Amino acid sequence: xxxxxxxxxxxxxxxxxxxxxxxxxxxxxxxxxxxxxxxxxxxxxxxxxxxxxxxxxxxxxxxxxxxxxxxxxxxxxxxxxxxxxxxxxxxxxxxxxxxxxxxxxxxxxxxxxxxxxxxxxxxxxxxxxxxxxxxxxxxxxxxxxxxxxxxxxxxxxxxxxxxxxxxxxxxxxxxxxxxxxxxxxxxxxxxxxxxxxxxxxxxxxxxxxxxxxxxxxxxxxxxxxxxxxxxx
Amino acid sequence: xxxxxxxxxxxxxxxxxxxxxxxxxxxxxxxxxxxxxxxxxxxxxxxxxxxxxxxxxxxxxxxxxxxxxxxxxxxxxxxxxxxxxxxxxxxxxxxxxxxxxxxxxxxxxxxxxxxxxxxxxxxxxxxxxxxxxxxxxxxxxxxxxxxxxxxxxxxxxxxxxxxxxxxxxxxxxxxxxxxxxxxxxxxxxxxxxxxxxxxxxxxxxxxxxxxxxxxxxxxxxxxxxxxxxxxxxxxxxxxxxxxxxxxxxxxxxxxxxxxxxxxxxxxxxxxxxxxxxxxxxxxxxxxxxxxxxxxxxxxxxxxxxxxxxxxxxxxxxxxxxxxxxxxxxxxxxxxxxxxxxxxxxxxxxxxxxxxxxxxxxxxxxxxxxxxxxxxxxxxxxxxxxxxxxxxxxxxxxxxxxxxxxxxxxxxxxxxxxxxxxxxxxxxxxxxxxxxxxxxxxxxxxxxxxxxxxxxxxxxxxxxxxxxxxxxxxxxxxxxxxxxxxxxxxxxxxxxxxxxxxxxxxxxxxxxxxxxxxxxxxxxxxxxxxxxxxxxxxxxxxxxxxxxxxxxxxxxxxxxxxxxxxxxxxxxxxxxxxxxxxxxxxxxxxxxxxxxxxxxxxxxxxxxxxxxxxxxxxxxxxxxxxxxxxxxxxxxxxxxxxxxxxxxxxxxxxxxxxxxxxxxxxxxxxxxxxxxxxxxxxxxxxxxxxxx
Numbered sequence: 001x002x003x004x005x006x007x008x009x010x011x012x013x014x015x016x017x018x019x020x021x022x023x024x025x026x027x028x029x030x031x032x033x034x035x036x037x038x039x040x041x042x043x044x045x046x047x048x049x050x051x052x053x054x055x056x057x058x059x060x061x062x063x064x065x066x067x068x069x070x071x072x073x074x075x076x077x078x079x080x081x082x083x084x085x086x087x088x089x090x091x092x093x094x095x096x097x098x099x100x101x102x103x104x105x106x107x108x109x110x111x112x113x114x115x116x117x118x119x120x121x122x123x124x125x126x127x128x129x130x131x132x133x134x135x136x137x138x139x140x141x142x143x144x145x146x147x148x149x150x151x152x153x154x155x156x157x158x159x160x161x162x163x164x165x166x167x168x169x170x171x172x173x174x175x176x177x178x179x180x181x182x183x184x185x186x187x188x189x190x191x192x193x194x195x196x197x198x199x200x201x202x203x204x205x206x207x208x209x210x211x212x213x214x215x216x217x218x219x220x221x222x223x224x225x226x227x228x229x230x231x232x
Numbered sequence: 233x234x235x236x237x238x239x240x241x242x243x244x245x246x247x248x249x250x251x252x253x254x255x256x257x258x259x260x261x262x263x264x265x266x267x268x269x270x271x272x273x274x275x276x277x278x279x280x281x282x283x284x285x286x287x288x289x290x291x292x293x294x295x296x297x298x299x300x301x302x303x304x305x306x307x308x309x310x311x312x313x314x315x316x317x318x319x320x321x322x323x324x325x326x327x328x329x330x331x332x333x334x335x336x337x338x339x340x341x342x343x344x345x346x347x348x349x350x351x352x353x354x355x356x357x358x359x360x361x362x363x364x365x366x367x368x369x370x371x372x373x374x375x376x377x378x379x380x381x382x383x384x385x386x387x388x389x390x391x392x393x394x395x396x397x398x399x400x401x402x403x404x405x406x407x408x409x410x411x412x413x414x415x416x417x418x419x420x421x422x423x424x425x426x427x428x429x430x431x432x433x434x435x436x437x438x439x440x441x442x443x444x445x446x447x448x449x450x451x452x453x454x455x456x457x458x459x460x461x462x463x464x465x466x467x468x469x470x471x472x473x474x475x476x477x478x479x480x481x482x483x484x485x486x487x488x489x490x491x492x493x494x495x496x497x498x499x500x501x502x503x504x505x506x507x508x509x510x511x512x513x514x515x516x517x518x519x520x521x522x523x524x525x526x527x528x529x530x531x532x533x534x535x536x537x538x539x540x541x542x543x544x545x546x547x548x549x550x551x552x553x554x555x556x557x558x559x560x561x562x563x564x565x566x567x568x569x570x571x572x573x574x575x576x577x578x579x580x581x582x583x584x585x586x587x588x589x590x591x592x593x594x595x596x597x598x599x600x601x602x603x604x605x606x607x608x609x610x611x612x613x614x615x616x617x618x619x620x621x622x623x624x625x626x627x628x629x630x631x632x633x634x635x636x637x638x639x640x641x642x643x644x645x646x647x648x649x650x651x652x653x654x655x656x657x658x659x660x661x662x663x664x665x666x667x668x669x670x671x672x673x674x675x676x677x678x679x680x681x682x683x684x685x686x687x688x689x690x691x692x693x694x695x696x697x698x699x700x701x702x703x704x705x706x707x708x709x710x711x712x713x714x715x716x717x718x719x720x721x722x723x724x725x726x727x728x729x730x731x732x733x734x735x736x737x738x739x740x741x742x743x744x745x746x747x748x749x750x751x752x753x754x755x756x757x758x759x760x761x762x763x764x765x766x767x768x769x770x771x772x773x774x775x776x777x778x779x780x781x782x783x784x785x786x787x788x789x790x791x792x793x794x795x796x797x798x799x800x801x802x803x804x805x806x807x808x809x810x811x812x813x814x815x816x817x818x819x820x821x822x823x824x825x826x827x828x829x830x831x832x833x834x835x836x837x838x839x840x841x842x843x844x845x846x847x848x849x850x851x852x853x854x855x856x857x858x859x860x861x862x863x864x865x866x867x868x869x870x871x872x873x874x875x876x877x878x879x880x881x882x883x884x885x886x887x888x889x890x891x892x893x894x895x896x897x898x899x900x901x902x903x904x905x906x907x908x909x910x911x912x913x914x915x916x917x918x919x920x921x922x923x
Contacts, residue, residue: 009551010462012377016640033550049638051375054462107923110370110633141374141635206637211653211767213643 001228003029004042006072006088008063013049013085013205020205021046025221034063038071043228044081045072047088049141049203059102059144060090069095081125081224082197086142089190089199098190098199099157100149105142106182112141114213115180117188117202118168121161124191125227126198129219135172136216138202140180140188145201147183147190154184164198165189234259238589245583253569253577256521257584260489261496264742267588270708271740274721282734284697287412292333292485293403294736295410296698298764302654303410305339305403308700308760310741314457315368315397319361323368323397324459328529330401331378332485335468336532338411338475339403342639343652344373345663346399347384347758349704351392351749353622353919358387361395363920369399370633375461376468379642380634381650384664387622387796390753393746398702400663400760404654411475413484414501415535418563420481422495422504423541425548425555426467426531428514429491433457433527463530466551471532473547480544482535492524494533495559496567500585506559508571520571535561595718596711601672601790602801609798611856611902615837617797618860619912622919624793624834624841629917643767647829647842648691651767658765660694666833667754668791669862672804674716677791678723678757679807680864685761686731686810687830687867690817692770694763699728701738701759706745706752716755723807724757731810733761766821773827773844773870775889781836782882783812783866787857793834794860808865815880816867825872835860839868840893845909848894849886855897 003021007014014031021029032038038045052063063069069091076082076097084092090102105111114137119130130136149157157163167179167186179186181201189200204217234242234255242250242258250258264270280288286303287295293307311326331341346369351358373380378401415422474480484498495506508520514528536544541557548555562568567584569577607614618624636642641652641659649662662685670677686696701724708714728735745752773779789795789802816828829843837859840847851858870888871877886895893904 009466010375012375012465012638016638019640035550050377051462051465054375054460054465056462107921109367110374110635112374112635112637113632139637141637143374203637206640209640211643212637212640 001027001043001225002041003027003044003046004032004038005029005046005048006032006034006038006068008034008052010052010054011048011050013203017046017048017085017205020208021221024208024218025225027225034066034068037068038075042075044224045075047084047091049086049088052087052091060087060094063091064094076197079194079196081227083126083224084199085203085205086201089201090144092197092199097197098192099152100147100190102144102201103146103148104144105146110143111180112139113180114139115202116168116170116178117165118172118174120163120166123161124164124195124198126220126223127164128227129223133172135168135170137214138204138207138217140202142201146181147187149184154187157187157190158185162191162193163187163189164191165200165202238262241589246579251576253520253524254579256525257492257496257577260525261493261584262588264740265488266493268740269588270591270593270742271703271717272590274718277721278725278735279729280734280736285734285736286407289737291413292336294698294700295337296736297407298654299657301407303405303407304762305334305337305405305410306698306700306762307333307737308398308400308702309739310396310398310702310704312394312396312704312741312744315365316361316393316395319364320368321458323365324372325457325529326397326399327369327372328459328464329485329487330399331376331464332532334401334403335471336413336483336485337403337405338409338480338483339405340472341378341401341403341468342641343402343661344378344380344399345382345661345760346380347663349386349391349396349667349756351389351395352387355392358392359920365395365397366630366633372459372461374635376465377638379636379638381636381642381645381652382661382663383630385623385627386667388667388754390751392751393749394744394751394753396704396744396753396756398758400700402661402762411480411483413498414482415499415561416481418502418561419538420535420561421538421541421557422559423534423536423544423555424511424531424558425470425534426553427460427463427528428512428554429523429526429528430514431518431522431526434522434525457527457529459529466553467530467532470547470551470553474534474544477543479536479540480534484533486531486533488527490525490527496581497585498533499561499567500581503562503564503566503581504559505562505568508569510556510558512554512556520569520576524569593708593714594711595715597715598712601803604789604802605800607798607800614794615859615902615904616908616912618793618834618837619841619909620915621793621797622916624838625915626913627916629920644770646692648688649694651692653767656767658694658767660689660692660763660765662688663758663760665756665758666791667756668796669804670720670757671754672790674719674755675723676807677804678720679727680805681757681759682724682727682731683808683810683813683865684830684832685759686733686813689761689763690813691820691828691830692765693768693817693820694765695817696733696761696763698734698736699759699761700736701757703738703740704744704753704756704758705742707743720755720757727810768820769824771824771827773888777870777872777888778874778884779844779847779849779886779888780869780871780877780882780884781866782869782880784863785858785861785866786863788861788863792860792862805862805864812865812867819877819880823876825876827870829868831866831868833862835862836868841909843868843870844888845893845906846890847886847888848890851885851895851897853897855895855900855902858897859895
């Protein structure tokens with residue numbers, strides 16, 4: 001089993017994700033410079049957080065138009081896993097892998113803090129090791145993270161079980177008070193229809209060790225590993 | 233312009249008129265910012281050595297040993313004047329510069345700290361400056377992926393027109409692999425990597441060394457550089473990859489005085505020859521003065537063997553960075569600049585880099601302490617005023633704008649010091665000083681700033697490794713200001729020696745006065761301190777835990793937050809006994825049943841609200857003094873069992889728990905409800921957050 005973490009110019013959570021995968025999850029992981037392309041040998045690809053191309057134009061917009069995305073499109077088409085975290089989620093949306101966009105926060109400044117998330121579905125390769133409705137704690141760190149979508153509507157996404165995570169209170173109430181960026185219906189983790197792409201703003205790689213405050217995020221990577229083990 | 237006195241020295245040394253390029257080099261390299269003309273003799277008195285100091289002051293950053301495997305690169309800078317003229321870009325490029333200082337040692341930048349000093353937020357201009365300085369620091373630091381883990385925030389009228397933006401950067405490098413900025417061998421090539429050189433930031437070093445005149449905002453704006461954090465991130469990755477090859481002989485960041493500053497100082501162990509026309513340029517028709525002195529950001533200079541130039545080029549190109557082979561190290565101790573084959577500068581390199589004449593300034597002591605007048609207001613009203621002072625209030629509005637978790641090392645931002653993990657060890661960091669105290673008592677105030685930063689580290693169980701500083705003062709031309717400077721450096725040196733902590737680097741920012749606002753800053757010897765500790769889990773006091781106060785409380789209201797909100801005056805704190813700091817560190821390390829905070833701004837009241845906002849406390853003595861005095865060197869300790877604190881000299885003052893913060897002394901009492909406390913602590917966010 002082999003994971004690739006793609007490095008664009010300006011990615012800055014690439015080494016963090018690779019550290020969690022290789023050191024904490026024990027899976028073979030390569031850091032791949034975007035110019036080198038993604039070979040078909042990878043079982044899963046991570047688009048990490050950061051500021052690819054300095055967030056110039058729109059966050060993720062330029063990276064989404066680089067050549068490596070053709071390889072990633074092929075990878076997704078083959079049904080293999082793609083996880084986009086923060087800037088990676090913005091790239092996923094800009095590439096059309098998931099519906100909607102992540103745009104500037106309702107309070108238009110960068111926000112970095114731990115938040116609570118409600119696991120909305122366990123029926124995905126990324127969330128199978130959680131309990132449905134489980135409340136987990138992960139940090140967010142973004143300025144352009146407010147999720148909006150018009151087609152399908154946020155409510156349809158929820159109904160179709162294409163929402164993985166929503167911001168909530170410590171006891172699981174999904175209300176605006178606990179929404180750090182103004183995302184529609186508190187949505188912050190979106191699956192594609194085929195359920196092999198997850199785009200999420202919170203940082204699971206920053207919540208994979210108790211010493212850093214939470215290890216709730218590690219099960220996303222472990223769910224992916226377990227899915228690949230089962231499906232080859 | 234070079235002063236008439238300097239020009240006379242230059243003329244007689246060269247035996248001729250300097251060329252325009254030479255004049256520009258002298259003007260910038262002999263500026264206060266680059267040459268420490270006013271402070272060199274004072275700085276020489278600081279203790280700079282120790283068993284863990286691998287490289288002391290004088291390079292881009294100091295190198296101190298952290299473990300057998302790892303060393304830290306530590307550096308501190310100010311970007312004060314540019315941050316007033318253009319707060320976003322001024323603060324952003326301040327971050328960029330300090331990060332490159334650490335990077336040039338071959339170290340990966342892993343943390344930033346930002347001590348900031350502003351005029352009061354009642355003025356709209358100051359709110360604007362704060363908002364955009366924070367935005368600039370966050371915008372740059374977040375983008376390059378270096379967490380801001382600590383800061384300090386002080387408000388005083390003296391900073392109207394002279395906000396101070398100081399920044400500390402900490403880097404991580406293998407102890408046997410760090411790179412210096414001193415060239416190693418004649419014949420080696422000098423390769424410039426990064427952004428193209430434009431006409432931006434011309435004369436920044438000399439700009440930073442004079443006071444801001446009335447029309448400075450408009451006319452100086454072209455002297456402020458614009459940062460590009462995306463290029464900086466590429467540069468970080470490229471330079472680290474170059475360092476990893478083991479072929480970089482020396483490396484330096486292009487900062488103040490641009491290429492002229494970097495290349496001459498770097499080559500001063502031998503000599504240097506620069507071909508200015510080979511520099512990759514962003515604009516057409518640039519004059520050699522502009523090429524040599526521009527302070528375009530995101531550029532680095534490396535020395536490599538001639539055979540390794542192509543390898544450096546390949547790495548630069550991987551990251552889409554431009555590069556050029558611009559010169560070489562020469563045997564002859566001269567600094568030579570050629571432009572299309574014509575020699576435009578040829579000067580003795582030592583004259584330029586090390587022989588700037590020192591300034592002698594007069595000193596005049598003063599006493600600014602006012603007699604204490606007890607404020608007449610009700611004690612509860614005063615307590616809430618102190619808690620809602622923005623120095624005491626919650627800084628969440630600021631902290632949340634910084635990505636403090638990137639690089640997955642941040643264990644805690646801490647009440648007192650931040651804690652990062654490096655392998656299985658802890659790196660604790662603290663920064664700041666108390667300018668109101670230091671103004672009233674420069675020697676004691678600065679000595680206490682050393683104690684307080686060490687005390688902050690002790691609260692996480694950390695032992696100090698080193699100090700860096702940023703000496704921000706008004707103009708040394710005034711004898712009272714030069715006296716402050718002298719007293720502060722003495723206080724810093726004496727306490728650093730007493731506590732055995734080397735002062736390994738820093739910078740000096742003088743002339744912080746404003747004609748526009750008719751202000752001069754209070755003395756601000758801003759301190760950065762890093763230390764080492766086990767990665768401890770620091771508990772939060774639970775109801776029923778005991779509370780104890782260590783250290784004696786005197787009547788020290790001068791320069792306190794109470795003084796700031798009421799103008800009550802009084803004496804400033806005297807120099808504290810640092811012995812307690814060691815006891816606290818040992819206590820924190822020995823028990824998982826204690827939590828400690830040191831008493832600083834806002835005194836015992838602020839410490840109680842930080843550590844145990846629900847508590848029943850009974851104090852001996854006068855309630856007013858006990859709550860608001862800011863005597864230095866005290867700690868508030870919460871303990872699970874009395875036995876946890878052993879024989880620590882302290883007074884038991886109460887226990888955590890209940891619904892309120894309830895404090896009694898004799899017949900006086902104060903009860904603060906939780907709602908009132910959180911209301912007061914939210915003041916900074918309320919002022920700054922406009923929906």
